[in-house]
Each structure stands twice: as C-alpha cells, then as structure tokens.
Amino acid sequence: MGKRLRYSLVTFLAVLGPGFITAMVDNDAGGIYTYSQAGARWGYLPLWTLLPITILLIVTQEMCSRMGAVTGKGLSDLIREEFGLRTTFVMMAALILLNLTNIMADFAGIASSLELFGITRYITVPLGGVAVWLLAVRGTYRSVEKIFLLACIVYVAYIISGILVRPNWKQAAIDSVRPVMMLQGEYITMVIGMVGTSIAPWMQFYQQAATVEKGVGPKEVRAARVEVILSCILTSVIAFFIVVACAGAIYNVKPRDIADAADAALGLKPFGQYTYILFAAGLLNASLFAVCILPLSTSYTVCEGLGFESGVNRRFQEAPIFYWLFTLLIVVGAGSVLIPGFPLVKMILLSQVLNGAVLPFVLIFMTLLINKSKLMHEWTNSRFYNIVAWTSVALMIGIVLALVALSVQQMTRGS
C-alpha cells in the first residue's frame, strides 16, 4: 500500500507541469480584469458561471492532455493531418490574432501593476519585452519557469484579498449555485467574457504541446488526468475569490465599470494597504508569466501546424518564420501598450469575446479528433465526455449567436 502510494506520487510529480502551468497562466491579466469587472459591475451574480466553467475546463483540458499523451503530437499537427492545410491555416490565423490581443493585455498588466508602484510603463514595458525575448531565445526560459511556478504562491494573495474585504459570504454561496440569465447585452457579453477568458483556445494548444514535450505517455494518462482536474479547480477557486473581492470591495460600495485590473486593485485600497499590494503583485506575476509563455507557444503552434521549422534550439537562419513571428508578437504586443490613446480595454474585451467565439471550433475539432480510434486506440472519449463536449459546443454557439443577435438589434434600434 505504502509503495503503491509512493509510486502514484512519483508518477504524479512526473506529469506535473503542463496542466498546472496552463491553469496558472489562465488567470493572466485579461482574466483578472474580466473577473474583477464582473464582480465590480454585477456583484456576486456571475459566480454561478464558475461551476459549469470548471467542468468545461476540466473536460477540454483533459482531452488535450490525453491526446498529447497518446498520439505524441500537438493539436495543430493533428488538425493539419486530419483536416488539411486550409482549415489549419484559418485556425492558426485566428489564433495569432487572439493571442496577440492576449499578449497586449498581459503587457498592459505589467504596465499598470508596476505603475501602481510608481514606475512608468515607458520603462517597464520595453524592458519586459526585451527580457522575454532574451529569455526565450537564449533558452534560459526553462530555469526561469521554476521561479514563476514558485511565484504562483502569490495567487494566495487573491484568496487573502477576498477574505480581507469581508464580502457577504451568504450571498456569494447562494449566487454560486443559482444561475441567473438576463437577456441584456452587457450581461451576456460578461458571461461570454467569463467563459472566453477561462477557456481560451491557446490553452488547448499549449496544454497538448506541453504534455508532448514533457514526454507523458499513454501509461501516464491517469496521473495526467488528476493533475488537470486539480489545476482546473485551482484556477476556478482563484477566479472565485477575485470576483468575490471585487464584489465586496467595489460593487457593495457602488456598482461600476472598472478601467483595468489595476483599477480593481485601487478599489481594494480602502480595505488595507496589503490587500492592494497583494492584488497588484499577483497581477504582475500573472502578466509576466503569460507574456513569457504566450508568444513562444503561439509561434510553436503556428509553425508546427503549417510545417515551418520551429524551436529556439534552431538558429535564426534555420527557422526564420518562427523567430519573426515570435519577435513580432512581442514587439506589437508591447508596442501597442505604449501608444497613447490606444483602446486597450476595448481590445481586451474584444479578445475575450473572440476567444469565446473561436472556442466552439477548437472544441469541435478536438472532439472529432479524440473520437478517431485510428489516432487514440482505446483512449477515445467515453459517452459522458462526448455528451459534455458536444453540449458545450452547442452552448457556446448559442451564446455567441445571442450576442450577435443582440448587437444587431442594438444597431438597428440605434439607426
């Protein structure tokens, strides 16, 4: 028994990484902003979305982890092999666009969190960009990754902040299990944003690639599953406390829209100096972590899917497209934050909604792929999985269509 436990623990530690990192980066600057905004504007009301989001998150991420472990190939490779070049190309183009807005949001997160400490973005953002580029190209990222993982303890900050503001726990508990749907444009946008930021297309690509790179094999599918489930629950717990913190600190005082994640931190200020610093530090770590991972993983995914040479262990001449894409993502992502008057918040909101809109397609591909016994052998989806997967696809499409209908209605009424 003792030996068995130790064995499972060793297997678990061996697969630890892909799911955990994905989950941590999931709560990046864009995520923190969306959760804060939801709490500040709607109070405890949006909490009910977290339960279905967690289930959806577990199902999607576990599917990727399983596909990576069994096939040893990335998601973009599989899409290319099974659905052809055109589909892959469209998918990759959408992914670049999406991830670029995510990168912008994260550079903005670096800027605004450090501005809270009085350092101007004209220093922090260029410095951050150069650092990220060097870390990746010099191949030193691996060693830094451990520091980031350790720094994830900062996320406890959100839990503490959430408790420090003394929210209405009873209300929070009720709203966590009571779904409220309002046919109101802003509300639906918020719901899509919540889903879009929690379950973003980049995560599936990243999770699968990381699982493959980690060398997780079919034998470790179970251990990897446990890792995914725990990581996803952790993500949602953090999201819960961010919503609660902002609901307690901002909504309870006066419901309003917040300008960015740093604004949310400011809103926490009346509840103590530490709450404020903790929130800001969490934002900084999340943004830095995400900015290190997103440009690199985007370039990998795109180049692998389209069949270009990729990887930081290749020289620039060998993998020019990889390096150009990577550099461009950082330059544009960081640069846009420095342009005065750039509609950053709009971009971030747009990216969350776009995430939500592209997600159904990624899910459709994933569910089709994972049910091919040619690829997955005995590890295809169970019926329960398929029901959850297809229901979420239908649900996501429904929500997106509702959003489109609403904006059309608003436009026609406006004219």
Place this chain on the structure above:
Amino acid sequence: MAEDILFFTELLGLKVFDLKGRRIGAVRDAAIVPLIDPVRVDRYLIGGGDAWLTIRYDQVRSLSLDGIWLRDENLTPYHSDEYMLRAVRDLLDQQIIDAQGRKVVRVADITFEIRRENGGELLWVLDIDVGLRSIFRRLAQGWIPPRWVRRLQQPIPPNSIRWEFCNILEPDPLRRLRLNISNRLLEGMHPADLADIAEDLSPEDREAIFENIDSEVAADALTEVDPDIQASIFESLETEKAADIVEEMAPDHAADVLGRLEEETSKDILDEMEHEPKAEVSELLEFEEDTAGGMMNTEYIALPESATVGDAIEALKENEELAETLNTIFLIDAQDGLTATIPVARLCLYASAAPLKDLAAETLIQVPVTERQDRVTELVDKYNLLALPVVDEEGKLTGVITADDIISVLRAK
C-alpha cells in the same frame, strides 16, 4: 521546362475527358504503387457520380493544366487497395523524413514531371514540397486560376526535397511491406542525426522505425537519444528486438539503458540476450549509475607487463572494432592489477621489439568502482586524461571511463 511540371494541387480537381471529349469526372486523388514502380503515378482516382473510378497510367493520352484526355475509357471502379500509396490520404499534410536534410518535414505539395511514353503521358514524382511556396499554392488553389498561381508564387523561394530522399512514415508493419518501405535511407544516416529525428517523431512512428531498422544502427542511434525517450522506446519494442539492440550497444550504454527501464522489462530483455554480452552487462548493472562503476565500460585492451610494442599492435588488430575510439592500452600484472597505461599514439614512436613498459605514462591514475561521479570528472579534467582505468576492491582492472562518457555526464547536468 515549366510546361513539363505539374503540382499535385493542380492535378487535384483536374477535369477528365473521354475519347469523344465528354467530361466524365474530376481527379480526387492519385496513387503510386511502390511495389510496381516507386516514382510513377500508377492510378488516378476520379469521382464523377457516387463511386470512384480508377484510371491506369497507360490509359492517359495527354495530361496538362487544362485536363486529362483518355485514350482508353475502360475504367475500373476503385476498391480500397492496401498496395497504393495515395497522395491525399497518405502523403499530403503528413510527416515524412527528409533523409538528406536530416529532419522531419510536413508534406505541403508534390511536384510531378509530365513524361511522354508510348504515345501517352504519365506523371513522375520529382519532389516533395514543403515551406511557404507550396503552402501559398495550396491556399490559392481554387480561388485563383492555376496559371496565375504559378506566376504569383515566383518571388517565394521554393523548398523541396527530392523524392528519392524521402522516407515515408508508416507504423503498421503489414502496410510497410505492402508499400515497400525500406530503411535504407535511415540506415545510411549518421546515428546522431537519426536520434534527433526520432526525438521529433510521435511515439508510434519512432517505435516502428526501431522495430524494423538494422539492430546495429538502432543501437548506435538509441545511444544518442534522450534517456526518457530511449526508455519509452525500449518499453514498447518486442523483447527479442530490444535484446538484439542491447547486444549491439557498448556494455556501459547497455547497462545505462537497462538500468532506466522498469525492472520487469529489463529482466525480460536480459533473459533474451546472448550469453557473453549478457554477463558483461549484468555485471555493470550492479553498480550505482553515479559512480565510476556505473560510468565505465568494459571494452579495453589489457596486456601482461612483459608485452612488447609488437604484441600491442597485434592486439589492436584482433580488436578491430575498438580501433576507432581506443586511445589507451593497459598493462596488468599476474593478479590483474593495473601497473601502467600506454597512450596508443606512442606505439608509432618505438620499434616493435621495445618493451611496452618503456612507453608508460609518467603517472598512474586509477579510481575504485565506488568513486563518486563528480570526483571522476574532476580527475579527468585535472590530469587531462582520455581514459581513466577503474579497479575493483582487490585492485583488479575492471573497466575504463573514456572522455566521451565524461562529456555525456557533464552535458546531462
């Protein structure tokens, strides 16, 4: 010249006309039958109505960007045929190995040459296209007329691999036979390159390669593969094949490999091995991996103290397989105790009757089998050694640690 070229993207969807010039369908796929001819397109698969028809290569009168005209309209219905390598199903968007460029690539398009033969026209596979140009072609096809596509793609540099340097990946052993996939190209590569390629492939594909490739080549390549991947490959191989490969490895590498496997697998492989290498490997397996015993190998030449230069050269000739890497010869006394080390290069400086003792290096450095790894690397560095002899508790020579073992250890850190 350009007129004789046809890309697969252009072939796809090309209209097919019968003897009277009536359109009977469009090309859906093309197939090579490698057992008959590895470069000629043997069949064109066309879809008109519900079922697909096949056109044999010699039924085509002419073939160009404008369409395919038949000279024999006796077409047979398409049956799934395991001997066919179909372009869309088996090649396009799949990974193959570029044996010349020594990397794994993804097929974006295929370049054919149009050849005239016996009054008909047929297609000959020239290149597998990868890279930007072929991707542009794929994306543009169907939206822009093919002749425009050809003009527009001119500024993009081409990136192609000659068909004869392409190695197709196919995990199913039966289909490998039917498609006549040989390992000739892979066996001709440098083991280190093959190792890099294996690391880039999916587990299924790399297992298929090592299951089929010559055991000696497999042993050399697997020695260079990342330890984790190495272990997963051995776990998946047939025990018999695994044992064959392990036998071909240097005993120290073999012991390293077996030491990393699950106990059961490792035991099964050992049981399957021939007697002699098995004894050596099991002996090495006894040592902890991070000690001198775990690092050493047992392939060395040791001669009695009374031996001459001539004897040493004789011994070298008898152990020809060591000649490439061996750089030190050891002298031992009657109790197998190490008494001197002789740098091989010094053999050239003396007459063949000279006693080897006179050639000995000034200082005799040796370590016990239990010596810690970092102490070993330190010694090798300090005394600039190419080979460090290892002795057991009784002072008997049991193995040697060479510079390449040290480099592997340092790189793994």
